[in-house]
Amino acid sequence: MAADSAGLPSNYEFWMQKLSVWTQASTLETQRDICLHLPQFQEFLRQMHETLKEMDSNTIIERFPTIYQLLAKSCWSPFILAYDESLKILIWCLCCLIKKDPQNSRESKLNSWTRRLLSHIVSTSRFDIKEVGLFNQVLGYAPTDYYPGLLKNMVLSLVSELRENRLNGFNSQRRMSPERVRSLSRICVPLVTLPDFEPLVEALLTYHGHEPQEVLWPEFFDAVNEAFLLKKISLPTSAILCLWLRHLPSLENTMLHLFEKLISSERNSLRRIECFMKESLLPEAAACHPAIFRVVDEIFRSALLETDGAPEVLAGIQVFTQCFVEALEKENKQLKFALKTYFPYASPSLVMVLLQHPKDIPQGLWHQSLKCISEMLKEVVEDYGSYGGPFESWFLFVHFGGWADITAEQLLMSEAEAEPPEALLWLLAFSCSPGAGHQQRAQIMVEVKTVLGHLTKLFRSPALSARDLQAAAEENQGGDPRPPACQQLVRRLLLYFLLWAPGGHAIAREVITLMAQTDAIMNEIIGLLDYTLYRWDHLCMEARRSRKLARELLTELREQASPRQVNQ
């Protein structure tokens, strides 16, 4: 509070000056300026109210001698009155000025002035049409009966004029001129959050004139996007699609908003992230139009690089892709756009295979798909073909994160005596360490092969001990220490072992305690469990026992990690 009121005097001066300029003349420039400042001005009004309500009216006049001018000027601008909650806050401020018991004529005068102003902004009756007022009066209707109906009719009429443009092209007499459309978009800026305006906002967004350049105000797009992100307006996906296609900054803002949610202090479960993702309409829009997909993908790529592969960003990419593929399937059975437009830097056949949903392939044939993927990727990565370097391939691959985990599970559950297929080992090594050189990758493959060898032997045995597992996962004495990425991979294998092996359930908790040496590793395990459950849900995998165990472990570990928050 103290900090606020310290900043308030300088803010006050700033806004007082602004208002003086704004009420001088109502030109396009001033209107634009007002629209740009509406959210901040509202914030200022809120702060003012917080300050004013603590004082009595005499103190107010002492502290802010020009307060009456400030409030009066604010009330003269219809843009300010129309915006969001500004009108309500102005009313609150004016209420602070009303004296219950004026002592002298000056106070009386100020009081009645304030009352008039209040009554004016609540009823704005001076703008009413006289004939209409008389008509309503004789009919017995009050403005509360009349105005909602009038607003609805005006909106409908404007919507039909906008639509007419689309249908009749040049020949329609009723065609709206571009200036009028532009001015309409300007008026809508403060009013996008008024529910009665939704049809008009939608009609403007989907309006296509015949002019080569954009006719709508950019501030309009910003206002709509803000309102959409704060859930103050509800629009159909087609309208949002138009918004993002016509105004790139809106799409970028939506992505930023999404990242804020992903990288928040609370660790979000993937279920929740999926919820955010679907609400944001990004996957749906991306499925409808490749341009949007490409922009989103590009932003994800940059984020991944900037954060050095942060798991939250990775999770975001995977959830996004999952929702995107679902939306694509729902949209159209045959793709409207070629796959190449969505993934221009990848070989189409690779994309086709990756896009396949594992649940659409019989489990016995998963092996085949994995081999296929591995071979195609290997070709690109090791031969530096025409499809970009290892990072591009890896980036593509991690979109469809499920395949790496399926590889791990498949390897674990294979026959104890059989040789694990090279292709699958390569895939696993590649997924955890894309930047590794040929030599390094070979080393990783050898390590993994050894660990797998131990684990597959232990898989069927009924009675296990934590010691057994620890031994299996141990590094080779005397060799080079395992790179961290490889360590991670081994932990993943261990976890899957615990979930799938019949003897694993009994020793699960013990093993995990042994593994989770640091907080970071604990978080990693929690993330892995969350992701596994999420993946199994989408695969519609039964696996009741494994699921149950995974869920229990997840809850317990989350409790341990942050006892106060149980994040579901």
Place this chain on the structure above:
Amino acid sequence: MDSLLEHLDRFSEVLAVSRTTHVSTWDPATVRRALQWAGYLRHIHRRFGRHARIRKALEQRLQNQWKQEGDSGPTPAPGLANFQALGHCDQLLSLQLLANPALGDASFHFLLQQLFPGPGVPDAEEEALQGSLARFARCRAAAHMLRFHAYRENPVLQKDSVMKTQAELLLRRLQEVGEAEAEGPGRLLSRLWERLPQSNFLKVVAAALLLPAASPRLQEEELGVGSPRTPGDGRQELLRWLLGKSDIAVAFCRNLPAELLTSVAGRHPELSPVYLGLLTNWGRQLHYDLPKGLWIGTEPQDVPWEELFSRFQSLCQAPPPLKDEVLTALKSYKAQDGDFEGNTSGNAMNKAYDWGKIFGKLHHTTFLCQKKECKEDEARKYKDDLQGTEAEI
């Protein structure tokens, strides 16, 4: 039930008083009581909205009040118009009190505290009122903004937003009043005719007659489930009243533009014989002035030829069956004219002869106009030619 109706009566009085200078006697406690009563009625509305019997009884009571405020005396001030209005009667009361300068400062201060408690209000009721008042003010500001910056009066009257809204309200009111009492609508309309600027009122009537028939589902949503009203009733009442009062019908047909009347006549076939009859009569007033070579009227208030012509032309461009009706009528007049051809004795006969000739021309020109789809000036040219030929006779 009785106490509920009593309550309603009391509150209506309170509402009426809140507009007058009498509120200067209200202290904060009175204001509180008034607001509480309003809150109670709002609660009733919410509770019994679907309860047909209670709803009807309340509705009746409200309409009775309306009837009492009656035909004579000053214009009744807006009060509770119908059951739906109970849903925001607190808003109504608040707005009236806020706008009333006679309310004492202490009471006003108290009112503000009740209406605008500020952010973070725990009481849902208070928050609802605060929100709805702010929303209403915003809605009004939005309507004004649209009107100043984006609105263009629609040349097609019945599509103009302001006209349409007034028409909708008129119909709604007619239905409500008609429910309570059979003669209600007629009396209401007569009262409106007396009190309002006539040309504006006639336009609203025309717009009301041309409103699209609302879908039954929409009506239900607006009026609430269980409402026995049917959409067409208001329009029927309106038409009946219009056709029943000959001077008003004359004013209606005389003052409104041709296109509008054609639309109304097309939509409501009962009007077309009346309209045609009037046009016929007006036509009869004209006679042919040989020296000038024009059809002119004898009195200054007679309808001039051009206007008559344009009205007929408009009618002939209407879709069937109206178009056919008009053409048939014109043909029959021409035939009547044929009977009188050659008989030039006496003024009366002259008039009859002229009359036939008028319609002959009209029929000719409008008919031809239709066939050629020619514009009005071309028709006039043709008409002039005909007149020229006439002059030679």
